[in-house]
Structure formats: C-alpha cells, structure tokens
Amino acid sequence: MKHIDFYLDFISPYAYLAFEHLPEALEGLSYSVTYKPVLLGAMFKHHGHVAPAEIPSKRAWTYRHVLWLGHAHGIPIEMPATHPYNPLPHLRLALSTTHDGAISRHVAETIFRDVWRGGAEAGDAGRLAALASQLAPVRDGRSEEAKAALRANTDEAIARGAFGVPTCVLDDRLFWGFDGLAMLRAAAQQDPWFDGPHWATADQRPGPSRNIS
Structure with a gap:
C-alpha cells in the first residue's frame, strides 16, 4: 500500500478541487492519505512568492480557471463572498479536532x-x-498547541520542498496542484518513467543569469 501526505490550506480553490478529485484520480489503487493543514501565506513568504490574488489579472484568471475546472470535472464549486480571506480560524479549527498535525478526511471535507x-x-x-459545533473539537483551536501544530506542518512541508498547495508527497516525490494528480497516480502505479532521467535530471541545468542588464 502506498502512502500519501496531502498538504492543504482551505483558502486554496485548487486544494479544494484536488481534495475532491483525489479518490477518483486514484481509483482502483491501494493507498492511504494523511491530510495536513498548512499556512499557504507562510509558504509564499518563505519562498518570496507573490500570492495570485495580489496580481489583478492572475486573480481574475485563477477564479475563472477554478470554476471551469469544477464544471469540467463535475465538482460543485462557488467562490466565497470574499476572497482571499483569513484562513487561520479554519486551519486552527481543523487542528483542534486532533491531538497531532493530521486531520481526518471528514474534517477536511466539512471545512x-x-x-x-x-x-x-x-x-x-x-x-x-x-x-x-459540528466538528466537536478535542482542544481549543486558539490554544498554543493548535498554533504549534500548524507551524510544524508548514515548516515540515517547506523542508520537504513544498512551495504551494495542494502538495502531495509520495515516496519523497512532490506533486503540486490539481493537474499534478495524474502524475501522482502514475507514480503510485510505479510507472518506470519516474526511475528514468526525465524525473531525476530535469532540473540539472543552469538557470538564467541574474546579472542581465
């Protein structure tokens, strides 16, 4: 049985779509999943990224794109009245339902x-x-323990190379985004492509010069 760590933030529509589509994407395979809430904003800050919503044209594209993906894949989705919003209460609530950093699929789905x-x-x-009230927490989401669990999950994801959500980790390989689920399935099926040069050496080349004037 393959094991997958699924890093998520409820603010991300792509994380929602990937979460909903995951069972279909991996249908027929033997696997288990650990769902781990992380703070996407902290990931952006760590890597020096600008959030999509901070670029007006990218914000517009993102919202249209996720609504299209929901339509194309039969996943109900509507934009919240305000977006982006502060996801911390949802993340800490999720982590208040457990004594460690992993939450159940039921909790993730409900939120x-x-x-x-x-x-x-x-x-x-x-x-x-x-x-x-619906989720029946086992500890206060405002507690230092819940806050520490969120920080630990986020630090763990960054240490493993994650730069956004959804990020799935399988056999120490990272698969990012809704459109990464097809690759995740292939890896779970032990497609020999992943043992070849394309995965191992794709990034082994010089990047662009930073001294371009």
Missing part, C-alpha cells in the same frame, strides 16, 4: 465544502461557530 460551496462569507463568525 472545504463550507468554504467552497454556497458562495457565503467564509470568515463569518456565526458560520465558524456552527462548524466548530
């Missing part, structure tokens, strides 16, 4: 669908309270 279905305000205090 993802609350954010990405219905078009409501994701950060509404009343809706967050209703989610907390």
